[in-house]
Every structure is written in structure tokens, then in C-alpha cells.
Amino acid sequence: MSGTRREIPNDPGRRDRILDAALDVIAEGGVHRTTHRKIASRAGVPLGSLTYYFDGMDDLLALAFARLADTMSKLYRRTLHSAGSTAEAEAAVVELICGPAYATDRDMTLIFEMYAYANHNTAVATTTRSWLARSRESLALHFTPGVARALDALIEGWPMHRRFDAAPLNRQLVAGVVHAVVNAAPHLPDEQL
Known part of the structure; x- marks a missing residue:
């Protein structure tokens, strides 16, 4: 044996x-x-x-938040990867913002907790930065870096507002804003906004 x-x-x-x-x-x-x-x-x-x-609670929390970020990044990537055109990519972004699969109420609670904890924990701050980079890489499958950064801010921010407004988002409004950002590509810098 x-x-x-x-x-x-x-x-x-x-x-x-x-x-x-x-x-x-x-x-x-x-x-x-x-x-x-x-x-x-x-x-x-x-x-x-x-x-x-x-190795203690900090380690456990850091690894749990890394698990959350990884799971959400994979869903983000799958949603964008399946788009075959710019119009489909725009629809995928709208789905990430408005749809039921990404940023559920539970996810949003965990994201808020992760962001707050990242202010005081270097490992979680690193995980958070990595998650943002992975999100932008997924968006860059279809959009310029400047547009990817702007769309990522919408994907992060709008569900936060939805959570506290306690009302569904207006999908038509979201689609119009996403389309406007994508069409503003020639006017957006490719470096960090």
C-alpha cells in the first residue's frame, strides 16, 4: 500500500x-x-x-473572493465570446447589465463586500484589479480598449443602481446607451479613461 x-x-x-x-x-x-x-x-x-x-480568516476570505471573481469572469467571458458581430456583442453587454444570470442580488451583495474588503486587504485588492482586467479583456474581443473600459463601468455600475433602486432596468434605455458608447469609439481614447 x-x-x-x-x-x-x-x-x-x-x-x-x-x-x-x-x-x-x-x-x-x-x-x-x-x-x-x-x-x-x-x-x-x-x-x-x-x-x-x-491560514486564518484573511486567507479564507481572500480565496473565497477569488473564487467569486473567477466564477463571474467566466460567465462574463462566455456571454461575450458567443457574440459573432458588434450588434451581438452590444446585445451581450445589455444582457450582462439587465439579464438574470449576471449580477444577481446575491452576486451584488458579494461584490459590495469584496470591494469594501479590498480597501483593507491587499490580496483581495489584487483579485479585484485582476477581475477588472479580465472583464476588459473579454470586452476587447469586440471593442477597442477605450470602449471596453467604458462598457465595463456600465456593466459594473448599472446593476449596483438596480440593486438600490429595487426596480428592473429599462432594457431599451440600457441598449441605447451601450450603442451610443460603442458608436463613440472613434472619439474615445484607447488608453485608460
Whole structure:
């Protein structure tokens, strides 16, 4: 028999369950109310598992937010990647802003928590910057860098407003603004806005 019991995980999905549970706990009560005990309970794991897999709460939160950013970046990329024309890419941007799949209420809560935590945590700030860069790279599949930056700001900002307005967005208005930004491409600089 090769290997020791320690080398063979008896619960290979435990680390991922802990990260998912951390995001659930954050979504329900915020970072400030997140504890090891709540995460362990939500994940259905012994409390000691958290210290086995993570170097404290900061590490656990940083990895949970990295998981969130990665999941959302992949959805963002898939939505834009499938567009075959500029018009389809504009429609994909409108879908990211108005549609049900991206930036759900839970996602928005987690994004707000991540942004706030990034102000005080270098690892999460790095994750946030990387997420913004990945978003712009996805938009750059169809748009110039200046337009990609402007559209990314709309994709980030409009769902935030929707969340606090507690009303659906006017899809026609959003589509008109997205189209106007895309058509302003010759007038937008390609460097950072």
C-alpha cells in the first residue's frame, strides 16, 4: 500500500465546500459577521478543517473572493465570446447589465463586500484589479480598449443602481446607451479613461 492516510484526502471536495460556504455566510451577514464557526457549520465540516485548509480568516476570505471573481469572469467571458458581430456583442453587454444570470442580488451583495474588503486587504485588492482586467479583456474581443473600459463601468455600475433602486432596468434605455458608447469609439481614447 503506497502513501499514508494523510496523503489521501477522505473528503476531496471539502476545501471547495468551505469556500462556497464562506461566500454564503458573507452574502447573508457581511464580512464583519463572518466567523470560522458559521462557515464550518454551513459547510458541514469540523471547525478544525478551516485552519487545516486556510491560514486564518484573511486567507479564507481572500480565496473565497477569488473564487467569486473567477466564477463571474467566466460567465462574463462566455456571454461575450458567443457574440459573432458588434450588434451581438452590444446585445451581450445589455444582457450582462439587465439579464438574470449576471449580477444577481446575491452576486451584488458579494461584490459590495469584496470591494469594501479590498480597501483593507491587499490580496483581495489584487483579485479585484485582476477581475477588472479580465472583464476588459473579454470586452476587447469586440471593442477597442477605450470602449471596453467604458462598457465595463456600465456593466459594473448599472446593476449596483438596480440593486438600490429595487426596480428592473429599462432594457431599451440600457441598449441605447451601450450603442451610443460603442458608436463613440472613434472619439474615445484607447488608453485608460
